[in-house]
Amino acid sequence: MAVLEQRLLYYVTVLAILLLHCSSFLSAQIPQNYSSTANISTTWINHPLPILNSTNLNTATPILIRGLGFACGFYCNWDGKVSSRDCVFGVLIYQNRFSLPDGYSLLFLQFPQLVWSTNRNNLVQPNATLQLTQDGDLVLANSDGTLVWSSNTAGKSVSGMKLTEMGNLVLFGRNNEIIWQSFDHPTDSLLLGQQLAPGQQLTLTASVSATNLSEGLLSLTISHDGLSAYTESNPPQQYFAYSFYDYPAEFRNGSFGGMDIPPASAAQFMRFGPDGHLKVYEWAGSNWLPVADLLATDFGDCGYPMVCGRYGVCSNGQCGCPETTNSQAAFFSQINFRQPNLGCSLVTPISCDHSQYHSLLELNNTYYFAFNSSSYAKKIKAEDCKNMCLSNCSCKAALFSIDPGEKTSKRKGSCLLLNEVFSMTNHENYMGLYYNTTLFVKVQNHYDKPSRHKIVILAYTLGAFFGVFFVIGSCLVIFRHRLKESNEIEGDFLDQVPGMPTRYSYENLKAATEDFSQKLGEGGFGSVYEGALNDGIKIAVKCLDGLGQVKDSFLVEVKTIGSIHHVNLVKLIGFCFEKSHRLLVYEYMANGSLDRWIFGGKQDHSLPWLTRKKIILDIAKGLAYLHEDCSQKIIHLDIKPQNILLDQHFNAKVSDFGLSKLIDKDQSRFVTTMRGTPGYLAPEWLNSEITEKVDVYSFGIVMLEILCGRKNLDWSKNEEDRHLLNVFKRKAEEEKLQDLVDKKNEDMLIHVEEAVEMMGIAAWCLQGNYTKRPSMSLVVKVLEGLVAAETNLDYDFTNSSVVRTFGDQRQEADDVAASLLLPSALSGPR
Known part of the structure; x- marks a missing residue:
C-alpha cells in the first residue's frame, strides 16, 4: 500500500505540473514505442519532459531505450521554471518507468542516474538538436545552431546507432562492428560489464558537486596496471593508488580489478564522486544506495583532498584551520564559519613582490595526501627543503619526511614542494602509521610598523x-x-610609424568582443577574448593587465612584433592605446592550440601523419625566422604546444611573445632569470647562460610530443614511463623507438619508419650540450630533405656540466634540477 500511495503522490504532482504548463508539455509529446537502435540521417529535438523522482522534478527527452534498465537522450536540471533548463545528452540507468493515460503519450523514468554524458562543461537548452548525419557523424548542437559536441566519425562508414543491454551507446558499421562507443569515453561512472581494451587507459573526472555536472578538480586514471586518483594541480597531486592483480580490469559482478564488491542482487553502477570516493551503487527497491567504497584511505574521510577545502585541517572528521602558537598571529581564517568544510584562506595573501616577508608555518603531526608522490627531492636536509620553497614564489608549502632510521632533524630526508595546498590531516593519533612528516606552509607576515x-x-x-x-x-x-x-x-606617434597595425578605440574593441564576454583563455599579461570586426573578420583581443612592465611590453609588441610578418607567426593586426587601456588585436585561429589535438584527452582529437609533419615544419620555419631573419634576434623562451596555434587549414603559427627577449643580432648570448615552463626548459637554464638554442631544445620536446601523441610529463602513467625523455632514451637504447609512435590514428601506423626518422631529428635538438644542437634554419633544411641529420647523438638529454650557486653551497646542476623544476611553472606572471 505504501508503494501505491507513493506512486499516486508522484502521479498527482506530475499531473499538476502538466496542467500548469500544458502548452509546453503538449508540444513535447513523443511516442511511447521507443527503440534501442536508430538509423543515419535522423534528428532529435530536446523537448524536456518530467522525470519521476523523490527529490526533484528534472526533465528528459528519451531517444533510445534498452529494455527496463537504460535510456539515452537529453537530461535536464530543472529549477521550477519552464524556460530555464540546463541539459546534457547522455545515458541514464533506471529501474522503473510508467506512462500517463492515453492522450498525453508521455513517458516517466523513476529515479534515473546519469552515467555518461557528452557536454557537461557546455550545457544545452530546450530545442537543442542531436543528429546522426548521413555521413555517420553524431552531432550535438544548441538551439541557436552552435556546435557543442561531435563523435568525429564522419566518413567512417557508420550504419546506425544502438544502446546495448549494458548501457553502452554504440555507433556501428555495416557488419555490426563497433566504430565508436561511449564506453571508451567515460565521464565519472562505469557500468557493470565495462572493461578496458588491450592497452587502453580510461580517465574518470568527478563533477564539481552533486548538482553541478561540470568537471571538478579530481580525476581517476584506470589502466591495466591499476588505478590512480589525483587532483588537477600543477603538477597533479596523487592521493590514492592501487595495483590490479586481476586482469583484465573489468567491472564484474563481485569484483573490480581484484577489489571485492558485494555481489549484485539488482542493477549496479560505479561513480567517482565530487568527494573523491569511488562508490558502487545498487538499486534498493526504492532508491540507489552505496554498497562499496573502493577508494578507502587510512584516515577515513580525512584522507581525501577536498574534505576540508583548501588549507583546511581535518581532525577526527572535523574541519578547522592551521593553528599557530600564542606568540604568533593568526595566518588563516575560515571562509564560512557555518560551513567549515569550505576551507580556509590566508589572512594576508602571499605577494611575490614582498618575498622578504615570507615565512613557513611548521605543522607537526600533519599528514598530507600527496605523501606518496614520486616527485620528491631525495636525500636533502629539512633546512634545504624550506629554503627551496622560500626561494620559489610558486611554492605554497613543503612536505618533508625522514626515513625510520633517521632520528634527528640534521638527518636527510625527502622533500616535496606543493604549488597548491588542499586538505591536510592531523595524524596525532596515528603516529605509528606515518612517521616523521612535517608540513611547512608558506605565509605572508605583516609588515613591521614603525616604533x-x-x-x-x-x-x-x-x-x-x-x-x-x-x-x-x-x-x-x-x-x-x-x-x-x-x-x-x-x-x-604610433599612428605615424610606417607599417604599424591598425589602431582601434577601446569602445570599438568592446563592441567587437560583445563587452569581452567570450573568453578564449589566458595570454601574456592578461586574458584573450574572441571578437569580430564590422566586416565579419574574427579576431582575438588580448587585454593587458596592470601598468609598469605592461606598458613596456605593449610598446615592444606593437613596435617590434607588429612589424614582423611571417606565415608561421600569429599576426598582430591592431592595437588600442587609450588612457589606461592597452589591448592587442591578433588574427583568430579557428582550431585553437596544438595541445588540444596531440594530447587527445576529453575531446580525443587525432591528427594524421601528413598534418603532424607539416605542423612540425611550420613551427621550425617560424622559429628560424625569429632567430635569424628579423632585424633583431628574438628568442621566444616558452615554446610549448599551448603556444602553437592552428588555423582552419591546420597551418601552425607560433604565438605569445610575452616571454621573448629581444637582443641585437651580433649578441651571441645573454643572461636572464629563469623563465618558461617546466618540462620544456633546456639544461643550461640552471646556469642562466641563454642562447637561441633554448628554443631549439623546447622545439625538440614539442616535436616528440607530436610524434608520440603524449605529454612530456604524464602523471597517469607508471613512474618509469612518466617522463617522455626517459622513455625515449630507454627505447633508443633498446632500438624500439617504433613503440613510441602515436597509435591513436591508423595513418600513423603506416608511417612508423618516417616517424622514427623524425625522432632522430628531435634527439639532435635535445642534446644536453647546447653547442651540439642545430640552428632552426638547419632543422628546416633537414625536415625538407635538403640536408642529412646528425647521427652521432648523446641520449642523456639532461646532462649538463654547468655549476650553479644555490644557497650557501655550490651543487652540481644535476643534483638540484629536479627540486628546482618539478614543483611549478616558473614563467611567472604572463
Missing part, C-alpha cells in the same frame, strides 16, 4: 619639510598632467 620613537622623528621631519613636500606635490600634479599628454602623444 613610537620613529613616528615622533617622522612627525618632526614632516613639519620641517612641509614646504618642500608642498612644492613636490605641486610638481607631481603638473607632471601627471604632462604625463597624460605624453601618453596621448606617444599613442599618436
Whole structure:
C-alpha cells in the first residue's frame, strides 16, 4: 500500500505540473514505442519532459531505450521554471518507468542516474538538436545552431546507432562492428560489464558537486596496471593508488580489478564522486544506495583532498584551520564559519613582490595526501627543503619526511614542494602509521610598523619639510598632467610609424568582443577574448593587465612584433592605446592550440601523419625566422604546444611573445632569470647562460610530443614511463623507438619508419650540450630533405656540466634540477 500511495503522490504532482504548463508539455509529446537502435540521417529535438523522482522534478527527452534498465537522450536540471533548463545528452540507468493515460503519450523514468554524458562543461537548452548525419557523424548542437559536441566519425562508414543491454551507446558499421562507443569515453561512472581494451587507459573526472555536472578538480586514471586518483594541480597531486592483480580490469559482478564488491542482487553502477570516493551503487527497491567504497584511505574521510577545502585541517572528521602558537598571529581564517568544510584562506595573501616577508608555518603531526608522490627531492636536509620553497614564489608549502632510521632533524630526508595546498590531516593519533612528516606552509607576515620613537622623528621631519613636500606635490600634479599628454602623444606617434597595425578605440574593441564576454583563455599579461570586426573578420583581443612592465611590453609588441610578418607567426593586426587601456588585436585561429589535438584527452582529437609533419615544419620555419631573419634576434623562451596555434587549414603559427627577449643580432648570448615552463626548459637554464638554442631544445620536446601523441610529463602513467625523455632514451637504447609512435590514428601506423626518422631529428635538438644542437634554419633544411641529420647523438638529454650557486653551497646542476623544476611553472606572471 505504501508503494501505491507513493506512486499516486508522484502521479498527482506530475499531473499538476502538466496542467500548469500544458502548452509546453503538449508540444513535447513523443511516442511511447521507443527503440534501442536508430538509423543515419535522423534528428532529435530536446523537448524536456518530467522525470519521476523523490527529490526533484528534472526533465528528459528519451531517444533510445534498452529494455527496463537504460535510456539515452537529453537530461535536464530543472529549477521550477519552464524556460530555464540546463541539459546534457547522455545515458541514464533506471529501474522503473510508467506512462500517463492515453492522450498525453508521455513517458516517466523513476529515479534515473546519469552515467555518461557528452557536454557537461557546455550545457544545452530546450530545442537543442542531436543528429546522426548521413555521413555517420553524431552531432550535438544548441538551439541557436552552435556546435557543442561531435563523435568525429564522419566518413567512417557508420550504419546506425544502438544502446546495448549494458548501457553502452554504440555507433556501428555495416557488419555490426563497433566504430565508436561511449564506453571508451567515460565521464565519472562505469557500468557493470565495462572493461578496458588491450592497452587502453580510461580517465574518470568527478563533477564539481552533486548538482553541478561540470568537471571538478579530481580525476581517476584506470589502466591495466591499476588505478590512480589525483587532483588537477600543477603538477597533479596523487592521493590514492592501487595495483590490479586481476586482469583484465573489468567491472564484474563481485569484483573490480581484484577489489571485492558485494555481489549484485539488482542493477549496479560505479561513480567517482565530487568527494573523491569511488562508490558502487545498487538499486534498493526504492532508491540507489552505496554498497562499496573502493577508494578507502587510512584516515577515513580525512584522507581525501577536498574534505576540508583548501588549507583546511581535518581532525577526527572535523574541519578547522592551521593553528599557530600564542606568540604568533593568526595566518588563516575560515571562509564560512557555518560551513567549515569550505576551507580556509590566508589572512594576508602571499605577494611575490614582498618575498622578504615570507615565512613557513611548521605543522607537526600533519599528514598530507600527496605523501606518496614520486616527485620528491631525495636525500636533502629539512633546512634545504624550506629554503627551496622560500626561494620559489610558486611554492605554497613543503612536505618533508625522514626515513625510520633517521632520528634527528640534521638527518636527510625527502622533500616535496606543493604549488597548491588542499586538505591536510592531523595524524596525532596515528603516529605509528606515518612517521616523521612535517608540513611547512608558506605565509605572508605583516609588515613591521614603525616604533613610537620613529613616528615622533617622522612627525618632526614632516613639519620641517612641509614646504618642500608642498612644492613636490605641486610638481607631481603638473607632471601627471604632462604625463597624460605624453601618453596621448606617444599613442599618436604610433599612428605615424610606417607599417604599424591598425589602431582601434577601446569602445570599438568592446563592441567587437560583445563587452569581452567570450573568453578564449589566458595570454601574456592578461586574458584573450574572441571578437569580430564590422566586416565579419574574427579576431582575438588580448587585454593587458596592470601598468609598469605592461606598458613596456605593449610598446615592444606593437613596435617590434607588429612589424614582423611571417606565415608561421600569429599576426598582430591592431592595437588600442587609450588612457589606461592597452589591448592587442591578433588574427583568430579557428582550431585553437596544438595541445588540444596531440594530447587527445576529453575531446580525443587525432591528427594524421601528413598534418603532424607539416605542423612540425611550420613551427621550425617560424622559429628560424625569429632567430635569424628579423632585424633583431628574438628568442621566444616558452615554446610549448599551448603556444602553437592552428588555423582552419591546420597551418601552425607560433604565438605569445610575452616571454621573448629581444637582443641585437651580433649578441651571441645573454643572461636572464629563469623563465618558461617546466618540462620544456633546456639544461643550461640552471646556469642562466641563454642562447637561441633554448628554443631549439623546447622545439625538440614539442616535436616528440607530436610524434608520440603524449605529454612530456604524464602523471597517469607508471613512474618509469612518466617522463617522455626517459622513455625515449630507454627505447633508443633498446632500438624500439617504433613503440613510441602515436597509435591513436591508423595513418600513423603506416608511417612508423618516417616517424622514427623524425625522432632522430628531435634527439639532435635535445642534446644536453647546447653547442651540439642545430640552428632552426638547419632543422628546416633537414625536415625538407635538403640536408642529412646528425647521427652521432648523446641520449642523456639532461646532462649538463654547468655549476650553479644555490644557497650557501655550490651543487652540481644535476643534483638540484629536479627540486628546482618539478614543483611549478616558473614563467611567472604572463
